[in-house]
Amino acid sequence: MADQKDNIDDFKVQTAKHPNMSSVSLRPHSEHSKDRMSKRLSTESNGTSDGGMGSSTPVEITALEESFRRFAIHGDTRATGKEMHGKNWSKLCKDCGVIDGKNITLTDVDIVFSKVKKKSCRTITFEEFKVALGELARKKYQEKTGEDAEAEVFKLIEGKAPVIAGVTRAVASPTVSRLTDTTKFTGSHKERFDETGRGKGKAGRVDIVDTSGYVSGYKHRGTYEKKVNKPTEGRPM
Secondary structure, X not given: OHHHHHHHHHHHHHHXXXXXXXXXXXXXXXXXXXXXXXXXXXXXXXXXXXXXXXXXXXXXXXXXXXXXXXXXOOOOOOOOOOOEEHHHHHXXXXXXXXXXXXXXXHHHHHHXXXXXXXXXXXXXXXXXXXXXXXXXXXXXXXXXXHHHHHHHHHHHHOOOOOOOOOOOOOOOOHHHHHHOOHHHOOHHHHHHEXXXXXXXXXXXXXXXXXOOOOOOOOOOOOHHHHHHOOOOOOOOO
């Protein structure tokens, strides 16, 4: 009973120091946790965070920007896809059909690239990429307005990826064929190949001495050994 009385006295002292404390209802710890969870879910659904206002949803990448990134990283394992070199810019214009050989040539593409990039840079960003396409669009589609021309060029590039060429095949030239034809070899070179054109190996490079005892060109070589070593089965004792 004494301990209970002391607790009551302490509570009276606290309420005397803080008059508004008695009017606030005490809430369990579980309810505070629920409030924090609901607040976090509401901020995530609204695209904000506790650290400040800002969208947490990823920015949607357009088909044009996706093609830009594909060509930007082509052939370069260290590329990030945010900047494009002049070589890949030329490949993009070629693979996507921007270069037609009439209104747009490879020279035009190089000139526009040098025009839109910064003086101290060797690459262009996506924004500079769109400016360069606008320059080519107005020259490629001269009969259309600026916006319509840009839309046509964008359609040529959207969703495209670099064209990877196959393995280059060697073309047989008459000179190479003549130099590799073993039937036309003479002298010691002729002895290194047989009738089918296959190399003889060591026998075609070194004179190997025949120690078998047969004369050269003998056709029945080895027949004597077969007669001598003929099995004796069925012979009378």
